[in-house]
Amino acid sequence: MLLLTLWGVIPVQGQSPKDASFLAMLGELREATYSDKANIVERLSQTGHPSVRAVLTAFMEDRLYFRNDNQKVVIAKSAEGDPLSLIDPLSLKDAGSASADSLTQIGTNNGLRRTLKTTVAHFGLSNPDAAVRLDAVRDMLRSLDETTVTLLRERISIETNPSVKKEIATGLALAALDGSDGPARLVAIATLSQSVSQDVRNRLALLLDKSPDGSFVESDEKVRRAAAAAVATIDHWRTFYSGIETLFFGLSLGSVLVLIAIGLAITFGVMGVINMAHGELMMLGAYTTYVVQTAMPGHIGISVLVAIPAAFIVAGLTGVVLERTIIQFLYGRPLETLLATFGVSLILQQSVRSIFSALNRSVVTPDWMSGSLQLNDALAITYNRLYIVIFTLIVFAVILVVMKRTRIGLDIRAVSQNRAMAKAMGIRTEWVDAMTFGLGSGIAGVAGVALSQLTNVGPNLGQSYIIDSFMVVVFGGVGNLWGSLIGGMSMGIVNKLLEPYAGAVLSKIFVLVALILFIQTRPRGLFPQAGRAAEDK
């Protein structure tokens, strides 16, 4: 089907003489005997017409029909069902549907199917696009026989693409494994041991099976020993790759935590304000994504990118308002800010519930974020996770630059270190406070955009992450951005590393308990703030 769509994109304009002769050849198939059909197939394959491969594949799979009324040849999308949906053999575009009664199948027999198979495989193998070739080889591996093996053997000597070559080698080795030539089988096993595919592993493991009477299915002991070693090698590599995959899952979970914790590190760390509404600011960001997406339905791909600044502004402004109306009265009383902002979080939650209802809203994942990157048979990385890791690193870098290289960053650091002295130096501390809180809140909004791609967007979105992100800040050390980065990433990785052994819930408990114990030895986190400012009253 993939090949069909691939060919389908080539535009066919009008009916050239080439098309006409192609159609005529197809027409001959109606009345031909099986040996004639083989000839026609041979001639069709030499026309070089863009639809040949699709037509021959359909023919092989018994999906080639002609209409009883006008005798025209058509392809059915699937041989099952009634009515059949049809494709035009020339343009490969949809040609409506017809009931099975009004169509007659163009029959095949075993010999003809063999010819067709070879021809189709040959087409796939000689395609200039390496991806098509790879697919063709994989198709052939599923049903190896002499003809395909011969084709593969011819191809491997001229194949230039390494991954296709490797796939062919695996195929040939699998074929050799079924043979009776002892040394050749050993060579084949050696080749197969370099693969990491589950199918290959299972095929090799079959050689180690015992039949019910206790004797080995495989009589050659050398082959058995080599197979056992190969299975062990493959298992080793598969474990290695699944380790990498786990590490990557950990990194992506860690990235989410970091993204949430950066905003907290600024409001909680730099300003000493425990913002319990941080999770709800994220929720606002996620809802902003939803609103932006609803406002531009035709451009889902871009809408996520538009949502990032939009969410930053929405959440950031909310944060500034929050700071000016409530938090500014509570500086120096961190425990009270906790209560007041908790109240704010309830109000924000309920407002969202009143506006958008309590039901979850679905945010569509754009095409460029779905799917996965297949690195090899054992390792695939999903794009949305990959992008979130990258996105987190970008946001982190931007914040770092803002804090270290800009005027506002300098002001923020000055105020957080010594408020009175900063004020004496002419810094408008109140304005800086509002900006700091706005910045922290804005980042929460941006984190919300990322979360909208991972979980459901609902009024409780914020609550589920807030405790974890507080842990990250405490673990990393309050007021330290690097601490949040390292803390978040390591918490994510440890969580995912434990998960296979302990299950999701227990591993989370372990992490929490470990954190509680860690705080005992380093009460101020991994990177404690130095100096007198760090000492609580």
Place this chain on the structure above:
Amino acid sequence: MVFRLRDSATASDRGGAAFLAVLTVVAVSVPILNQAVPTSSSFHLSAYGLTLIGKYLCYGMLALAVDLIWGYCGILSLGHAAFFSLGGYAMGMYLMRQIGPRGVYGDPVLPDFMVFLNWKSLPWFWYGFNHFPFALAMMVLAPALLGLVFGWFAFRSRVTGVYFSIITQALTYALLLAFFRNDMGFGGNNGFTDFKDILGFDLHSDRTRVVLLVLTAVALAASYMACRIIVESRAGRVMRAIRDGESRTRFLGYSVESFKLWAFVFSAAVAGIAGALYVPQIGIINPSEFAPINSIEVVIWVAVGGRGTLYGAVAGAVLVNYAKTYLTGAFPEVWLYALGALFVLVTIFLPRGIIGLVRAPDKDK
């Protein structure tokens, strides 16, 4: 530690006296209104009303426990619901064992959920819970022990302020996740429910419930007086010193850690008893009681009532919960707005809570 009572301690506590008086009125009038007044009368207190009042009293006790350490020792615990729930679970285990063969599956020993999970025998930590005295001891000891171990670790390494608040939150969150697990042996998601009787008395009869309510009132009064004695003692003064200047108190030669630790353990035990009284009256205990938000709400009750007054905390718990019952019934949309606004307004405009409106500040503050 030696508690030396100030001679005028109880005499000067007019708010406390009023509180105890109100409590006595409740403890006396509720049985009359429920038992003696005929059902047809509009003064009759329904079973629903009984449950509500009982619930408020239990929450009041929990708020009292939080106020003792927050209001007087400056320790803000965001995990006190954990101690409350542990006490509740201990009571729940006793009540589950009392069901005996009357469960759905009719197993004489195993509670229903264990039969459902295909367990063959009772886990070791369930032994003894069929004896009430043992269960009673566990209702106090389990939360107190957790408080002791956790507090010892935390205070010894001088985890203070917001750090302490956040790790208590982690503690209750970890317990929440743990109790959700089926293989923990605490009924998983569903917790314990369908209780039949306590000490042979039917839990569904109003009479038993009235007795439980009066017991709760007595327990609340007793814990109030115990807390009052503690805060009026010399130890209580050291606690206040710690609240107002921890380093200074340490330099004066007091062992800050042990004062904090014992206050914390006592508070945990009171919270546990409150939880144990809560479960038979409400009729269910499940892991959602551990939710961090519950612990935060408790702190809010104390703040609304007025921290550092003890009876203010109880008043706050009752008022906020009454408002919650009323608003969630009458205007469910409004409730969260009202609660949210309450927190914001109280923290900004009423830092000493509702009690602060009617009472002059403490001289020794």
